[in-house]
Amino acid sequence: xxxxxxxxxxxxxxxxxxxxxxxxxxxxxxxxxxxxxxxxxxxxxxxxxxxxxxxxxxxxxxxxxxxxxxxxxxxxxxxxxxxxxxxxxxxxxxxxxxxxxxxxxxxxxxxxxxxxxxxxxxxxxxxxxxxxxxxxxxxxxxxxxxxxxxxxxxxxxxxxxxxxxxxxxxxxxxxxxxxxxxxxxxxxxxxxxxxxxxxxxxxxxxxxxxxxxxxxxxxxxxxxxxxxxxxxxxxxxxxxxxxxxxxxxxxxxxxxxxxxxxxxxxxxxxxxxxxxxxxxxxxxxxxxxxxxxxxxxxxxxxxxxxxxxxxxxxxxxxxxxxxxxxxxxxxxxxxxxxxxxxxxxxxxxxxxxxxxxxxxxxxxxxxxxxxxxxxxxxxxxxxxxxxxxxxxxxxxxxxxxxxxxxxxxxxxxxxxxxxxxxxxxxxxxxxxxxxxxxxxxxxxxxxxxxxxxxxxxxxxxxxxxxxxxxxxxxxxxxxxxxxxxxxxxxxxxxxxxxxxxxxxxxxxxxxxxxxxxxxxxxxxxxxxxxxxxxxxxxxxxxxxxxxxxxxxxxxxxxxxxxxxxxxxxxxxxxxxxxxxxxxxxxxxxxxxxxxxxxxxxxxxxxxxxxxxxxxxxxxx
Amino acid sequence: xxxxxxxxxxxxxxxxxxxxxxxxxxxxxxxxxxxxxxxxxxxxxxxxxxxxxxxxxxxxxxxxxxxxxxxxxxxxxxxxxxxxxxxxxxxxxxxxxxxxxxxxxxxxxxxxxxxxxxxxxxxxxxxxxxxxxxxxxxxxxxxxxxxxxxxxxxxxxxxxxxxxxxxxxxxx
Numbered sequence: 001x002x003x004x005x006x007x008x009x010x011x012x013x014x015x016x017x018x019x020x021x022x023x024x025x026x027x028x029x030x031x032x033x034x035x036x037x038x039x040x041x042x043x044x045x046x047x048x049x050x051x052x053x054x055x056x057x058x059x060x061x062x063x064x065x066x067x068x069x070x071x072x073x074x075x076x077x078x079x080x081x082x083x084x085x086x087x088x089x090x091x092x093x094x095x096x097x098x099x100x101x102x103x104x105x106x107x108x109x110x111x112x113x114x115x116x117x118x119x120x121x122x123x124x125x126x127x128x129x130x131x132x133x134x135x136x137x138x139x140x141x142x143x144x145x146x147x148x149x150x151x152x153x154x155x156x157x158x159x160x161x162x163x164x165x166x167x168x169x170x171x172x173x174x175x176x177x178x179x180x181x182x183x184x185x186x187x188x189x190x191x192x193x194x195x196x197x198x199x200x201x202x203x204x205x206x207x208x209x210x211x212x213x214x215x216x217x218x219x220x221x222x223x224x225x226x227x228x229x230x231x232x233x234x235x236x237x238x239x240x241x242x243x244x245x246x247x248x249x250x251x252x253x254x255x256x257x258x259x260x261x262x263x264x265x266x267x268x269x270x271x272x273x274x275x276x277x278x279x280x281x282x283x284x285x286x287x288x289x290x291x292x293x294x295x296x297x298x299x300x301x302x303x304x305x306x307x308x309x310x311x312x313x314x315x316x317x318x319x320x321x322x323x324x325x326x327x328x329x330x331x332x333x334x335x336x337x338x339x340x341x342x343x344x345x346x347x348x349x350x351x352x353x354x355x356x357x358x359x360x361x362x363x364x365x366x367x368x369x370x371x372x373x374x375x376x377x378x379x380x381x382x383x384x385x386x387x388x389x390x391x392x393x394x395x396x397x398x399x400x401x402x403x404x405x406x407x408x409x410x411x412x413x414x415x416x417x418x419x420x421x422x423x424x425x426x427x428x429x430x431x432x433x434x435x436x437x438x439x440x441x442x443x444x445x446x447x448x449x450x451x452x453x454x455x456x457x458x459x460x461x462x463x464x465x466x467x468x469x470x471x472x473x474x475x476x477x478x479x480x481x482x483x484x485x486x487x488x489x490x491x492x493x494x495x496x497x498x499x500x501x502x503x504x505x506x507x508x509x510x511x512x513x514x515x516x517x518x519x520x521x522x523x524x525x526x527x528x529x530x531x532x533x534x535x536x537x538x539x540x541x542x543x544x545x546x547x548x549x550x551x552x553x554x555x556x557x558x559x560x561x562x563x564x565x566x567x568x569x570x571x572x573x574x575x576x577x578x579x580x581x582x583x584x585x586x587x588x589x590x591x592x593x594x595x596x597x598x599x600x601x602x603x604x605x606x607x608x609x610x611x612x613x614x615x616x617x618x619x620x
Numbered sequence: 621x622x623x624x625x626x627x628x629x630x631x632x633x634x635x636x637x638x639x640x641x642x643x644x645x646x647x648x649x650x651x652x653x654x655x656x657x658x659x660x661x662x663x664x665x666x667x668x669x670x671x672x673x674x675x676x677x678x679x680x681x682x683x684x685x686x687x688x689x690x691x692x693x694x695x696x697x698x699x700x701x702x703x704x705x706x707x708x709x710x711x712x713x714x715x716x717x718x719x720x721x722x723x724x725x726x727x728x729x730x731x732x733x734x735x736x737x738x739x740x741x742x743x744x745x746x747x748x749x750x751x752x753x754x755x756x757x758x759x760x761x762x763x764x765x766x767x768x769x770x771x772x773x774x775x776x777x778x779x780x781x782x783x784x785x786x787x788x789x790x791x792x
Contacts, residue, residue: 015648015658148659148683181685182645182660184652259684336688354690360704363635365671599740600637 011186018178021149022116023048024187025156026086029112030194033061033078035071037447038476039090040125041179042118046088047477050488058193062488064479067411067447068093072100072115076169079109080207081198084160088116091132092410096448098135104169105139106217107206108224111196112164114156115141119175121305121333127393127410129331131307132173133254133282140221142228143171143283145254145304147239149183155280162234166224175305177256177333229284236289239278240271245296247273249347252293252310253303254282260336261303264343274347285313294319301327301346305334321346367398369584370602372547373468375516377404378580378610380437380466383526387435390417392449394441395475396468401581405439412448414438419452419461435530436463442499443473443481450502457507457540464529465542467499470549478552503542510541517547519609550602561603562618566593569615580610626656627680628758629687633706634698636673639744643696644675646748650763651679661685672705679758694756698730698744717751719743726754728789734782742782749786761787 016024022045026034036046050062061078065071068089075085089097094117101115117135120126136143144159146152156172163170205213228234238245239258251261251274258278265271277293279285282304293300294316302311302322311322321327328334328342337354344351367374377399380389391397391405392414399405407417418438425433440449445467453465473479480486485496503511510532516522522545529541548555570593576585577594584601585594593615608616630647634640641662648658661676676687692709695702697718707716719730728750734743745768752761761783768779 013652015645015652015660017662148685177661177685180662182648182658182662183685184658256684260686260688262683263688336684336686340688352690355708355710357689357708358704360701363672363701365636599735 010188010190012189013184013186015182016149016153016185016187017044017048018146018149018152018174018181018183019044019118020048021152021183021185021187022088022156022172022174022179023052024185024191025153026114026116027052027058027060027191027193028153028188029114029157029160030084030196031060031086031112031114031160032083032193032195033075033085034088035063035065035075035086036088037065037068037071037093038473038479039093040476041120041176042088042090042093042116043476043479044179045116045118046488047479050490052191054489056191058191059195060193064473064488066482068097069100072097072104076100076104076109076113078198079111079113079169081111081200083111083196083198084164085111085113086116087113089118090126091117091119091130092127093117094132094135095130096411098139101135101139101141101169105141106214106221107209108167108217108221109163109169110167110201112160112162113169114159114163114172115169116156116172116174118179119173119306121175124176127408129306131305131309132171133304133309134307136171136173137283137309140225141169141171142225142281143173144280145282146172146174146178147254147256147259147278148178149181150185152178153185153187158233158280162228162231166228168221168224168228175256181256225284228281229286234281235286236277236279239276243271243275245275247275248298249274249300250293250297251276251301251303251343252279253277254279254310255305257303257305257334257339260334260339261343263336264340268349270347279310282310283313285310287315290314299346301343303328303334303339303342306331364401365398366401366581366583367395368550368602369582369600370550370604370606371395372470372516372545372549373399374402374580374582375519375522375547375606376439376466376468376545377402378606379516379519379522379526380404380439381579382523383530384435384437384464387437388421390414390421390436390438392438392440392444394444394468394473396439396441399439402579411444412440412452414440415449415452415456415465418463418465419456419459422461422463423459435533437466438463439466439468441474442467442469442471442483443479445499446482446497450506453503453506453508453540453542461540462533462538463540464526464533465540467503467542467544469499469544469546470552471546472549472552474549474551478549499544503544508540508542510539511544512542513544513546515547516545517604517606519606550604562605563620564596564601564603564605564607565617565619566596567615567617568593569613570594570611571613571615573613575612576607576610576616580607582607626654626758627682628678628694629682629692630677630679630694630696630757631687631692631706631709632675632677632696632698633702634673634744635701636671638673638698639741640673640675640698643698643744643748644677646764646767647677647757647759650759650767653767654759654763656680656758657682659683659685672701674702674706694751696747696751698747715756717747717754717756719747728786730786733785733789737782737785739778739782742778745779745782746786746789749783749788750790751786752783753787753790
């Protein structure tokens with residue numbers, strides 16, 4: 001654990017999120033280009049860098065990129081030019097950036113480059129529990145695994161040094177519990193980012209290597225990895241320097257899960273008997289270290305999330321207690337209580353009696369009151385009573401609650417899957433031809449919807465597409481999109497990219513922009529779209545449902561709140577509760593009509609158009 | 621590891637929009653200023669859209685950000701459902717301080733009091749004040765009040781009023 005050093009008079013102790021500590025570490029480590037695409041649990045990394053840039057007036061380039069691949073390549077070029085760079089994303093974002101990563105491992109870098117990829121064991125907010133350390137192995141790049149916010153700040157600087165010394169991009173992999181933990185961290189009050197001159201030395205056999213030279217780059221990469229594995233200051237260390245290396249058994253692992261182990265051993269008063277070896281860099285590991293561990297200890301417990309990455313690197317698994325021996329679960333987050341069970345089993349101690357969690361009433365996430373997406377989904381279901389509804393990744397995944405989302409695969413898939421469903425049913429022998437209505441958010445459309453739309457038009461697919469355009473990346477904390485002309489640190493670029501023009505340029509002939517708050521008009525447009533799709537000369541119909549997100553602070557100041565009231569015409573039929581699903585419309589037992597919860601009601605007034613009995617009215 | 625003498629593990633539970641994170645941050649910041657080491661675990665992302673929100677706050681010589689079931693000293697329950705949701709984190713003699721329609725020795729109807737005060741959002745601070753009045757937390761009400769009134773803090777008057785209301789209800 002890092003403690004205040006001699007520079008303490010220049011430092012301040014701050015309560016930082018792991019992601020904010022990473023932001024500090026990136027800047028103190030000298031990065032001059034920092035890029036990202038937002039995604040939980042990684043979103044606060046670039047946000048903290050952008051805030052520091054603004055507050056301390058730093059001369060660096062910070063951008064919310066259109067997607068992770070673009071973010072990666074933009075940062076990489078800065079490192080080709082001899083300057084330090086960082087790119088941040090969530091774990092599934094790396095799937096999008098995998099193409100440049102695989103190749104960049106071969107070309108290497110000049111200035112240090114750290115690829116921060118936040119994993120999400122659980123998962124809490126992701127489609128998969130994939131382990132980025134495994135991807136690092138596939139790409140053949142070193143990977144660092146921090147255990148705490150304090151550790152994030154210092155370890156990422158070490159990672160940047162390794163990257164620059166060996167001219168190789170490195171991965172820095174926190175998990176949700178590190179990214180979203182807060183801790184007191186000593187950081188400099190004023191940040192000074194070292195500015196190296198940008199200079200690009202042409203070297204075609206490297207930067208533009210053809211297959212012949214790629215073989216040589218591959219060999220050089222393998223040599224780099226061997227040297228990095230040997231490096232003294234990157235060797236596994238005792239998590240707690242007060243522990244000794246005596247004892248018959250030990251724990252080996254990486255990441256936050258080791259801190260759970262420490263607290264459990266501390267409580268059992270077994271810290272002196274069971275040393276915890278912490279690998280700063282779970283890949284590549286030094287062979288001789290692993291062999292010496294196997295010689296020294298009778299049994300070894302391997303604790304790591306989420307795949308057996310360290311375990312696979314051990315040559316002899318006979319005395320290893322872990323996933324491959326069936327003692328550590330293969331899926332799910334390793335919570336402290338799970339780790340306690342594993343450790344007690346490993347040490348042959350009786351298991352701990354534990355109070356089980358109560359069966360609490362379920363509480364599902366919902367779209368916010370006043371969310372324009374709710375209005376869009378309601379209208380969609382009014383016009384398309386039966387159909388297939390491919391959905392996408394964002395707040396509007398919660399269209400699930402309104403039965404308006406049938407599939408959620410990955411970013412941008414709503415459009416390609418809508419096309420795929422069309423082709424599947426086109427010549428259907430049963431003659432069943434469902435309506436296909438896809439929904440995608442504005443930021444996701446920019447991220448990876450555009451190629452899918454061009455492809456669908458070129459292949460003459462037929463479906464209705466709603467671009468749910470709230471002019472922000474809402475789910476992850478309202479980051480700007482290319483449509484807004486705003487940049488990461490709040491500066492205005494003035495370059496606004498129109499979704500309408502983009503859709504037209506993709507070759508779509510039916511494009512309308514409408515406000516879903518005007519429910520009646522919106523329904524009419526959806527009906528037009530439906531007939532256009534079915535016409536002989538028709539095609540794909542795109543409706544851009546445009547209304548700002550109510551969580552957007554700027555919009556909040558302009559938003560006109562209506563005073564909505566339920567009259568005695570309400571017969572408590574619950575049509576609004578069942579089909580509109582606004583959290584502010586509630587059924588209070590004993591009341592003869594639906595009640596508005598004014599503590600959550602946004603005053604959007606959309607429900608007025610929903611009630612079949614016109615029992616909801618606007619006052620004044 | 622610090623040389624701390626104070627050890628306290630607090631679970632703060634509620635639903636999205638109740639300001640659970642805000643209270644967590646206040647307590648964590650005050651602990652740092654008392655010279656303690658602090659670790660916090662927070663809920664972010666989709667769960668914040670009206671779902672269950674929980675923070676773990678650990679003060680003293682801890683290393684992990686999470687509290688193990690059966691070890692927490694205190695549960696601050698900002699929503700009636702939070703008691704059921706998070707009770708299992710408490711150790712045997714752990715205490716629950718709850719926002720609940722029925723008031724009792726360790727429960728208070730903070731939601732109702734906040735509405736009567738004209739600031740429904742301040743129920744979180746009423747509950748915090750109530751907990752402070754019971755002398756269960758690692759810090760004193762004065763330190764929280766000092767923190768809420770410092771430069772750069774928003775809604776100082778309402779926040780202090782809510783905190784004091786909670787304290788006075790607890791002292792009765």
